[in-house]
Amino acid sequence: MTTVDNDEKSRPRAADRAVGLVPAPVRNVVLEIGQMCQLLGKVVYSAVRYPRGYWKDTVDEMYAALKLCFWPATFSMAGFGFLICVMGVGLLVLLGAANRMGSFWVMADIREIATWMVGMVVAGVIGTSITSDLGARKAREELDALKVLGLDPIRMLVIPRVISTAILCALLNFLASFVGIFLGLLAVGALGTPLRVPTWTA
Structure with missing residues (x-):
């Protein structure tokens, strides 16, 4: 059972394979935009929830x-x-x-x-x-x-x-x-x- 679980974890998921097909420059740009959106979301959430x-x-x-x-x-x-x-x-x-x-x-x-x-x-x-x-x-x-x-x-x-x-x-x-x-x-x-x-x- 443990061997089967390890094999399933070691297999690349479909999403990971799809991401790997994207060219590196495009992937980096999307990653940067996603990180900026995450930071903006954290800033807005923290500032609005505790406005002091x-x-x-x-x-x-x-x-x-x-x-x-x-x-x-x-x-x-x-x-x-x-x-x-x-x-x-x-x-x-x-x-x-x-x-x-x-x-x-x-x-x-x-x-x-x-x-x-x-x-x-x-x-x-x-x-x-x-x-x-x-x-x-x-x-x-x-x-x-x-x-x-x-x-x-x-x-x-x-x-x-x-x-x-x-x-x-x-x-x-x-x-x-x-x-x-x-x-x-x-x-x-x-x-x-x-x-x-x-x-x-x-």
Whole structure:
């Protein structure tokens, strides 16, 4: 009986054989996505089930991230936004619709450019900061020490960073939108295009 059980355990299951037929790059991508979804599920479950105990750490993380991202987001939006605005003015002047620059720029800035710029800055600055910090903790075996002490590393280290990053993205989006609209106003005024949409009468 024991020999039969061992033989059954040693036989590869159909699911394992099917997974083995998948190319390694595809399998690795699916594995990475699955691990990220599992981590997200744990973060949401822990944060919603016990919504206390991590807010002080969240505020501290938000303040530290704001110091890192304020000027990069401002200067990135200033340079890139000014360039896009000048290009938009030139295109609308060629089309004979220079008076539509205000509505075009506000729509493009708020809907696309500001959010994209904030995403790039947050991913580049906060993402690398969080990755290096957690990687250093993993190398020093601090995560294993927290588990030995009966503490949850996800609740102590991941949840405050996730919540602070989400809130900070919304706040930086307001900042980038304001900077973009202000610089768009300056660009339009410097190029001599009308700042006000004319009132059409019947």
